[in-house]
Amino acid sequence: MTTPRVVELRKNVMNRHDRKAALLRRYFQSTQTCVINLVSSPGTGKTELLTEILRSMVDRGIAAAALVGDCATDNDAKRLETSAAPVRQIVTEGLCHLEATMLDEHVQGWDLNGIDFLFIENVGNLVCPSAFDLGESLRVVLLSVTEGEDKPLKYPQMFNSADFALLTKMDLAGPCEFDLAAARDNIETVSPGMTVLETSARNPQSVQAVVDHMVQLRQLDLGSQSVPTDSLSTT
Amino acid sequence: MHELSIATNIVSEVEAAARAHNAAAVSSVTLAIGRLCGVVPGALQFGFEIVREGSLLAQAELVIEEEPVVVWCPEGNHTVELSDMAFRCPEHGCPTPEILSGKGMEILRFEISNFAGTSDMKEEVTQ
Ligand SMILES: Nc1nc2c(ncn2[C@@H]2O[C@H](COP(=O)(O)OP(=O)(O)O)[C@@H](O)[C@H]2O)c(=O)[nH]1
Ligand SMILES: [Mg+2]
Ligand SMILES: [Zn+2]
Numbered sequence: 017m018t019t020p021r022v023v024e025l026r027k028n029v030m031n032r033h034d035r036k037a038a039l040l041r042r043y044f045q046s047t048q049t050c051v052i053n054l055v056s057s058p059g060t061g062k063t064e065l066l067t068e069i070l071r072s073m074v075d076r077g078i079a080a081a082a083l084v085g086d087c088a089t090d091n092d093a094k095r096l097e098t099s100a101a102p103v104r105q106i107v108t109e110g111l112c113h114l115e116a117t118m119l120d121e122h123v124q125g126w127d128l129n130g131i132d133f134l135f136i137e138n139v140g141n142l143v144c145p146s147a148f149d150l151g152e153s154l155r156v157v158l159l160s161v162t163e164g165e166d167k168p169l170k171y172p173q174m175f176n177s178a179d180f181a182l183l184t185k186m187d188l189a190g191p192c193e194f195d196l197a198a199a200r201d202n203i204e205t206v207s208p209g210m211t212v213l214e215t216s217a218r219n220p221q222s223v224q225a226v227v228d229h230m231v232q233l234r235q236l237d238l239g240s241q242s243v244p245t246d247s248l249s250t251t
Numbered sequence: 252m253h254e255l256s257i258a259t260n261i262v263s264e265v266e267a268a269a270r271a272h273n274a275a276a277v278s279s280v281t282l283a284i285g286r287l288c289g290v291v292p293g294a295l296q297f298g299f300e301i302v303r304e305g306s307l308l309a310q311a312e313l314v315i316e317e318e319p320v321v322v323w324c325p326e327g328n329h330t331v332e333l334s335d336m337a338f339r340c341p342e343h344g345c346p347t348p349e350i351l352s353g354k355g356m357e358i359l360r361f362e363i364s365n366f367a368g369t370s371d372m373k374e375e376v377t378q
Contacts, residue, residue: 020278021363025268029260029282029356113253144253146289147356172336173289176350205337208346 033148036116040123040151045241047128050234051136053150055174056158057167058140061184063092064217065158065226066135070099072220072227073133080133083122085114087139096137113144116151133230142171153237154230160184161194165202172206179233180211182226187216254290257356258298261313262306265361269307277307278364281314285353286336292317311361320353 028034044051054062066082073080081102084092093105104122106114114136128134136152138145157178159167162185168175175181181203189196196214203212213229215222261280269277284290292315299313320333324340324347331340331347338347 021272022360023268023272023363024360025265025358026360027264027268027358029257029264029358031264032260111256115256143289147253147257169336173287176287176336176338177289204346205339208338208348 030147030149033116036120037149037151040116040119041153043123044128044134044151044153047131048238049128049131049134050154050230050237051134051150051152052230053136053138053145053152053155054158055138055142055145055155055178056140056160056184057142057163060140060158060160060163061217062137062140062158063095065182065184065215065223066137067096067099068217068220068223069227069230070096070101070135072223074100076227078133078227078231079131080135081128081131082135082137083119084137085118085139087111092137108139112139112141113148114138114150115148119150132234142167142174146171146174146177154179154233156180156182158182158184159199159203161186161189161192161199165195165199168199168202168206175203175206175210178207178210180213180229181207183212183214185216186214186222187218254294255298255302257290258295258302261299261358262302262308264358265311266307269361269363272363273367274307274363275365275367276309276363277311278362279312279314280308280361281316281359283316283318283355283357283359285318285355286320287350287353288356290356310364316359318353318355321351322347323349323351325349 054066056062070080070082082096083104083106084096085106085108086092087108087110090105093103096103106118106122136150155178157175159181183199200212203210213226215226265277265280296313303309303311321330322333322338324331324343326343326345330351340347
């Protein structure tokens with residue numbers, strides 16, 4: 017029997033990852049933790065803004081925690097810890113994105129009951145993380161005014177896969193001659209209807225607005241989950 | 252280079268299925284990847300050539316079929332294929348946020364060129 021034979025496999029390449037992500041998503045739902053995956057280029061301001069978000073949440077009595085993916089150092093984890101929120105670090109050893117399986121290890125034994133928000137600072141990269149579901153409730157893409165308005169058009173997959181976008185470093189918009197309307201148009205082009213908030217880590221009001229938006233989305237999510245209790249059993 | 256990690260998935264999935272079919276060597280693997288899945292075909296080819304070493308796929312070629320992005324046009328109530336990443340209906344000009352396909356990454360099929368030993372190959376494993 018040496019005739020070649022074709023086998024129709026029809027299998028999702030991301031099967032292994034997606035299954036793990038689905039398990040994580042169920043766990044996060046069971047603890048009512050809203051998990052927010054932050055993605056952007058390196059240097060966009062994820063750590064800076066997240067530190068302020070965590071600080072604001074701690075002040076408002078919202079239980080928040082963070083997991084940070086970093087290629088080589090624990091610098092970001094140290095910065096985030098200044099907010100007084102619990103922070104854990106995932107050293108990716110050079111990997112350009114986080115995967116659900118890597119998260120699993122760090123979430124194991126971490127009792128998320130009572131944690132309202134868990135933030136995941138992904139590895140700085142606008143390409144690779146877009147393909148990997150982490151079981152998050154929301155994916156948030158950040159774009160700083162120093163990067164150029166055309167980035168959404170250059171990385172449409174990432175912007176399209178996000179649930180909302182944050183423009184960061186708005187305090188530098190003037191000196192950078194940032195064209196806000198063009199940036200918004202470009203985001204709208206690759207992800208029609210997506211919410212875009214303008215932020216600056218130096219402007220507490222803008223941080224408040226982001227926190228308000230997140231709290232609102234979590235409420236909506238909890239509301240939609242609590243209605244059909246049997247929906248979890250569908251596969 | 253997340254393509255390396257994706258190539259690893261492909262090789263292990265196909266190798267497991269090939270073994271279940273009593274294969275000794277796989278000569279080709281055909282993949283469908285959506286334009287929105289965030290994978291660069293060239294980088295995936297490169298990753299595949301590294302990862303296939305020492306596996307049943309060592310001599311296998313990777314055939315990549317690119318799948319277009321298909322969206323729903325709410326104004327004209329029709330499906331339409333996008334030629335670029337601007338999410339607008341080419342006929343009606345309206346935004347098209349609803350994506351019907353183009354995000355997936357699927358191993359369609361593989362071809363076995365050699366079977367192992369003389370053992371029978373009755374078992375049909377199809378998933
Ligand atoms: N002026 C200003 N600088 C910022 C802001 N956010 C971040 N930065 C600076 O930008 C640099 C990169 O920020 P970082 O949070 O490390 O970016 P990450 O790589 O995305 O985590 C740091 O020097 C920050 O101090 C902001 O809102 N305004
Ligand atoms: Mg950082
Ligand atoms: Zn139309």
